[in-house]
Amino acid sequence: MTTRNATPNDPVVRVRGLEKRYGDLAAVDGVSFDIERGETFALLGPNGAGKSTTIEILEGYRTRSGGDVSVLGIDPTRGGLDWKSRLGIVLQSTGETGNATVVEQLRHFAGFYPNPRSVDEVIAAVGLQAKAKTRISKLSGGQRRRVDVALGIIGRPELLFLDEPTTGFDPESRRDFWTLIRQLKAEGTSILLTTHYLDEAAQLSDRAGVIAGGTLIEIGAIDEIGGADARVPVVRWRDASGAPRSVQSEHPAATVAAITAELGGEPRELEVIRPSLEDIYLGLVKAHDAASTGGAAAASATPSTATSQEVRS
């Protein structure tokens, strides 16, 4: 194994000024971020924003047009088999016919790796014990997706790529999957996740980056992303005439007390809401779209004020 990646403190993924052009079109245009060892990092963004292109460059499937990329200390375009044996890749979609059974497929793939996990344990971890001897082609879409995840972790990867892993899962399977990911994280696995389920990103990741139009428009800890303004709680109620009212407040308890005093009683339909990651994400993407398509006025709107305005309306 090559050892220029030796120090454990180096980030497992390091991306600097990454570019990918197809002719005149820049699919990825100057993206930079790090993923620290043991961290779960979510890459969020609309379809076509450049998420999958970025991931596939990190996985070694695509070449880049510019910038520097290092994954486990190695440039993916020169990643050999030893490098691949340290990665786990769950691709976005699969259309394989799969006439092997679940246990046959996992046992076979386990044989590719120097230090694989136990096949039985992995089948149990993805909840497919009852289907272990069923051919993959006979499984439902969600069950096949669990096989994909199982194949991604069978090699005991240091770094796991999860590209929309829970598409097709029912809510219960999604919870089970979250438990599995937390367990992998507890064992020290670094994870790069893309998902359209913002609650999933909020549940699982330490940090997130939002990519839109090929550029990284926001990056930060999952509970800080979008800035403090975007996270100010909103108080909603109906006033004396029954009209809906809402106000953003840093001190919602005081606000509620003031409203109660003003109304002289319990406000109707009172709610205190903290913007979810989904609200914040949508605000960021909307502000980016406005900035890239609209005029100077739209471009001057910061993501956080745009979010506040949207919440106030």
Add this chain to the structure above:
Amino acid sequence: MSTVTAERPTIARPGVVALGISRIGYEVRSYFRSPDAVFFTFLFPVIMLGIFTSAFSASGNIGTAPDGTGGISVGAYYLPGMIAAGMLLSGVQNLAVDIAGEKSDGTLKRLGGTPLSPTAYFIGKIGQTLVTGTLQVGLLLAVAVFAFGIALPTEPAAWGTFAWVFLLGIITSALLGIALSAVPRSGRSATAVVIPIVLVLQFISGVYLQFNQLPEWMQNVASLFPLKWMAQGMRAVFLPESFEALEPSGAWDLGLVALVLVGWLVVGLVLSRLTFRWIRRDA
């Protein structure tokens, strides 16, 4: 699950030969679970032998001397051609369609993200062809003997010839199948690209039609491709000596059979190495 630490013990990856053997087992099992492969590749020559033997059973022997002696049944005459066709189908048709499908359904992309080497993958495919091709020829010979009463050669020399023609032919077929898999644009179009090639070759190379009765230009075209030489090699093994005179050159030309097949083996190897990708190159 045991814990993973940043300080991983350096354990060697499994070797390419061990992985290749593991791939052969996986590929053979997958082949026999695919109804298309079993019918159109594995059983097809057996079915064709059955049809030819039954359909022409009334038309008498082939190669009978003017005095009414000698000659062999139609089934016996066509047996070597069917063996050659089986080699072509097990290699070229099977692998070209199979790999083109794996390329378009994401199987290869998934494998390309694992530490499986392309060499181990190739060993798996060639091994699958070798194993299924051997079982196929065994079945053909068993059906020929037990169902149609065709006599097989008894001299060890004939079986020696059989062994090298079969091995050389089937490995060449496998490599050409891998090379040809790069041509179809999608898995769905693979059969449309591959089957006409394979079918035309069978008609002009002496599998379904008596080679010495084809027009000379057709014989010359067929001589450019490996199937004609596989069929000729198999005729040298299974037909009586008296049939050697029926060959266009008047001889079995086994040296030439070896030379042409080795030539195509090298072509297949080079093309496979040059064209094989886990995924289609992006722009």
